Amino acid sequence: MSVTQLTREEREDALAALPEWRLRADGLAIERTFTFKDFSEAFGFMARAALQAEVQDHHPEWFNVYNRVQVTLTTHDAGGLSQRDVTMAKTMDALAG
Amino acid sequence: MSVTQLTREEREDALAALPEWRLRADGLAIERTFTFKDFSEAFGFMARAALQAEVQDHHPEWFNVYNRVQVTLTTHDAGGLSQRDVTMAKTMDALAG
Numbered sequence: 001m002s003v004t005q006l007t008r009e010e011r012e013d014a015l016a017a018l019p020e021w022r023l024r025a026d027g028l029a030i031e032r033t034f035t036f037k038d039f040s041e042a043f044g045f046m047a048r049a050a051l052q053a054e055v056q057d058h059h060p061e062w063f064n065v066y067n068r069v070q071v072t073l074t075t076h077d078a079g080g081l082s083q084r085d086v087t088m089a090k091t092m093d094a095l096a097g
Numbered sequence: 098m099s100v101t102q103l104t105r106e107e108r109e110d111a112l113a114a115l116p117e118w119r120l121r122a123d124g125l126a127i128e129r130t131f132t133f134k135d136f137s138e139a140f141g142f143m144a145r146a147a148l149q150a151e152v153q154d155h156h157p158e159w160f161n162v163y164n165r166v167q168v169t170l171t172t173h174d175a176g177g178l179s180q181r182d183v184t185m186a187k188t189m190d191a192l193a194g
Contacts, residue, residue, distance in 0.1 A: 039156050043147045050140045059136050065158040 005078040006086075014086045021089055029074035030085060034096050036067045045069060045095055052091050058084040060092075102177040111183045118186055126171035127182060131193050133164045142166060145192050153188070155181040 006014060015023060021030040036042040042064060053059045061072040073089055075082035103111060112120060118127040133139040139161060150156045158169040170186055172179035 039147075040151060043144075047140075047144060050136075054137060059163050061160070061162040063158070063160040066156050 003075055003078045003082045003084060005075070005080040005082055011081055014081070018086070018089050018093070020093060024072070024074075028080040029072050030081065030089060031070070031072050032089070032092070034069045034071065034092070036069070036096075039066050042067045042069050045092075048095050049092055052095070053088070056084065056088060056091070058088050060088065100172055100175045100179045100181060102172070102175040102179055103183075108178055111178070115183070115186050115190070117190060121169070121171075125177040126169050127178065127186060128167070128169050129186070129189070131166045131168065131189070133166070136163050139164045139166050142189075142192055146189055149188050149192070150185070153181065153185060155185050157185065157189075 011023075011027075015021065015030070018030065021032045023029075024031055034042070034045060036045060046062070046064060046069060049060065058075070061074070063070040071092060073085040074080065075084050078084075108120075108124075112118065112127070115127065118129045120126075121128055131139070131142060133142060143159070143161065143166060146157065155172070158171070160167040168189060170182040171177065172181050175181075
């Protein structure tokens with residue numbers, strides 16, 4: 001399946017529906033930092049997100065230290081943001097509750 | 098339990114026993130990048146390391162993208178490297194096989 005980069009308008013619509021996410025300075029990725037109670041809760045989130053990443057065949061870039069998970073979503077095959085990133089962002093938001 | 102920073106000599110001995118790890122430029126942490134076959138294998142390693150992190154009550158700082166896991170170990174309570182980092186590094190080396 002080919003993956004295409006979102007148009008400027010599609011990107012703006014997507015971001016409006018993802019208020020917790022911000023566009024990276026270069027416009028090619030979205031980022032969100034999730035904060036949890038402790039490492040156990042943070043890693044629990046990562047484990048559930050990892051399963052969904054395999055299902056969606058779309059993997060995050062993420063950094064974890066203790067209760068904090070910084071996520072970057074981009075689509076290398078599209079050279080920027082695609083619908084896959086929007087879907088994964090919504091999945092993560094739902095998992096984080 | 099108090100946690101003390103390794104002396105210079107202890108640090109050198111520890112690093113000699115951890116050839117895959119390098120001392121961060123500021124001397125306060127050790128770092129290693131693990132590379133796996135794919136995301137599934139990389140996250141499997143992270144899940145096993147996370148369980149051990151809880152057991153040892155010592156948590157890594159780590160970044161993952163697809164099959165790559167970059168790990169930084171330091172002990173905030175000690176203001177630098179402690180025996181806890183050495184133990185966790187050996188645990189991770191063993192898990193990565």
